[in-house]
Amino acid sequence: MKILSISQTQAADRYTIEHEPIASLDLMERAAQALLVWFLQNIDPARPIVLLCGKGNNGGDGLALARLLRANGYWDLRVFLVDHKGSPDFEANLDRLGKDILQELLQDQLKQEHFPADIVWVDALFGSGLSRVLEGRYAEWIYQINERSGTKVSIDLPSGLMGDAIAQTDLLRVFKADYTLTFQYPKLALVHPYTAALAGQLEVLDIGLHPDYLQSAESSYSWMSLADIxxxxxxxxxxxxxxxxxxxxxxxxxxxxxxxxxxxxxxxxxxxxxxxxxxxxxxxxxxxxxxxxxxxxxxxxxxxxxxxxxxxxxxxxxxxxxxxxxxxxxxxxxxxxxxxxxxxxxxxxxxxxxxxxxxxxxxxxxxxxxxxxxxxxxxxxxxxxxxxxxxxxxxxxxxxxxxxxxxxxxxxxxxxxxxxxxxxxxxxxxxxxxxxxxxxxxxxxxxxxxxxxxxxxxxxxxxxxxxxxxxxxxxxxxxxxxxxxxxxxxxxxx
Ligand SMILES: NC(=O)C1=CN([C@@H]2O[C@H](COP(=O)(O)OP(=O)(O)OC[C@H]3O[C@@H](n4cnc5c(N)ncnc54)[C@H](O)[C@@H]3O)[C@@H](O)[C@H]2O)[C@@H](O)CC1
Ligand SMILES: [K+]
Incomplete structure (x- = not known):
């Protein structure tokens, strides 16, 4: 399996949307369905879950997942938002979600509030759209959460990790995941010896991106799975x-x-x-x-x-x-x-x-x-x-x-x-x-x-x-x- 760059990843999404064809919002729903399957197999519905959602499509994935989790018996859910305005698919998923579980993420909230030890943290702050090292309140939240106990699950990429810009990574400003649920294929930062430990256990979820794009894309990195053996x-x-x-x-x-x-x-x-x-x-x-x-x-x-x-x-x-x-x-x-x-x-x-x-x-x-x-x-x-x-x-x-x-x-x-x-x-x-x-x-x-x-x-x-x-x-x-x-x-x- 090829490992694609972030610009190729974005192109693969666009190609799938255009040639399958599928609406971008429906592709996000497919991604959320794949996330749900992983949760059903790995996370007890009785556990408290907090989802941290950014305002891009990574945050949109988090919102869509929250809705599906709720419909599947995960009742102890809270969704922290950094903003109510965001990408179109983020906003569409915000509209679909019950308001009662939404909450604004305040500057010192993660530091001051008590969270149960068996909590599951879902990191949907940033994915492949991250373009620079985290600063200000984002860096502070990452720092606070890394100090917390619980199971930490990142969607697509741990926030703070730039998919292929390894040299620009500040290891102290990255969400330290126990599991990273990435879409379709691993990104370089998830397997690179300098940064792989931040991703915890890597799970690659198939969201049906178009095979023609994947076949023609050039890459000098690949990933082998046991199924290839x-x-x-x-x-x-x-x-x-x-x-x-x-x-x-x-x-x-x-x-x-x-x-x-x-x-x-x-x-x-x-x-x-x-x-x-x-x-x-x-x-x-x-x-x-x-x-x-x-x-x-x-x-x-x-x-x-x-x-x-x-x-x-x-x-x-x-x-x-x-x-x-x-x-x-x-x-x-x-x-x-x-x-x-x-x-x-x-x-x-x-x-x-x-x-x-x-x-x-x-x-x-x-x-x-x-x-x-x-x-x-x-x-x-x-x-x-x-x-x-x-x-x-x-x-x-x-x-x-x-x-x-x-x-x-x-x-x-x-x-x-x-x-x-x-x-x-x-x-x-x-x-x-x-x-x-x-x-x-x-x-x-x-x-x-x-x-x-x-x-x-x-x-x-x-x-x-x-x-x-x-x-x-x-x-x-x-x-x-x-x-x-x-x-x-x-x-x-x-
Ligand atoms: N249709 C698609 O393109 C799909 C996208 N998916 C999800 O979409 C994600 C990518 O979404 P986006 O491209 O919207 O990007 P992100 O959701 O990763 O974040 C982009 C947002 O963060 C801002 N930003 C970047 N670096 C920042 C920094 N250091 N500090 C503060 N703000 C910063 C950008 O200006 C932008 O508003 C993927 O990781 C994946 O989770 C999935 O839903 C699968 C389908
Ligand atoms: K993330």
Missing amino acids: QSIIKPRKKHSYKGDYGHAYLLAGSPNTMGAALIAAEACARSGAGLLSLNTAKETFRACNSRLPELMLQERSSHAPNLEAYKAILCGPGLGQDEGVNSLLAELLQNWQGPMVLDADALNLIAKNPSYLEWANENWILTPHPGEFKRLLGLNQLGPDQLDLGIEYCRKHQLNLLLKGSISVFIESDGHCTFYDFGTSALAKGGSGDLLAGLICGLLAQGYTIKDSVSLGLALQGRAAQLAERELGSAHAVLSSDILKQIGKAYASF
Whole structure:
């Protein structure tokens, strides 16, 4: 699914209104119906709800939703208005709403009034029409509400977030949503690593914008959903043997950090790779054999072996950064032309030796977490320009980079970005990155393309984590070892 700019978003609305055709007010009603369905599925009608409505069409959505909520049994409703005059669709919806639940939003109201702790705040102040940072009473309201408890739901965009003007965002002047219900497709600010956390959990609601516009619109950003994954998976053939599924080669582990290598190796094997060799420290062989007897072990030396037999390589998990490892890595980077995942210590060594990037090519996939990303790019902190800097880095060195996070971004060597929201909080633990790197390497070994390996790897990791969480009852308790055991069920779930 493409991610469109705000001007394209506005054009998509106009195109739909003209070509479906549909009246703008009816399109707003369709949007409100989609919002209502989400509320019916997620919010108990007994809870108190306050809707904050601006005077543009985002406020109009809020008014239309308030009317539909009321008609569907949500009785404890209040609507705060910032103005009675606004866009035509806002005013039309204002006329349709019972006056008894309307109230003017006063300057200090949110600060002074008592609101119950289980309240649901609906933010319909600003959506895609926001053109500058919030100031004055708007900034004050956002500040006051962010201090309040309750469940916070934003319509289309959290107010204060400019859909695609990331650099202009003031993080302290944005409504901090628990859920953002956005229309038709995500906007860049909802998935961008600098601002995504402000949107909370993202829900994309289909409001039937015209498919012809969406198809023809150009964008270098896209969004992948789990529904897109099934078509990627290659079935395993009955008449096949291990050689059909590729031989993966792992350069990973050292005596103190074998766990990372073993997690990556097991993930690689469970992804379906036919054969798996691990180049690691000799003194760990006994542990490797007992934990994963499927492994073929190769004693570490400071020279790379003949790599002809292998289809894909993973370097990094638990590798360490000593001189022997460094020269072995350099040799691999220089000589191997096939698909390769570079993670953890391999990234740290590249950050220390930027000249290695001269050997980079389109088969490299760097998989940094934000700390490693900072080191690779030589940044002190990650600001609003982090994605642009990542794109520049990939284009310059002609490599691919997966920036891992609660929403991960895959930047291809041509600068195209794909965003993935497949993670769960169970993955916020050591071992998750090793597991993902192993999955991607195993998929590459089986002949999946670079992009498909990344997409399927993230999907398997995310789904397996969800399944482990369900089995154990809580995200807190999930370990990488639990996630590894769910990879089979994750495959079956697509
Ligand atoms: N037919 C359509 O175009 C549809 C629009 N929809 C809704 O319409 C929204 C966009 O509506 P609008 O374009 O009216 O824009 P908004 O409702 O986001 O707000 C625009 C208003 O805010 C003012 N404004 C902008 N920045 C400001 C600032 N920093 N401080 C104070 N005022 C500021 C503008 O002058 C304008 O009056 C979408 O986000 C979505 O919620 C949906 O109803 C779906 C259909
Ligand atoms: K909003």
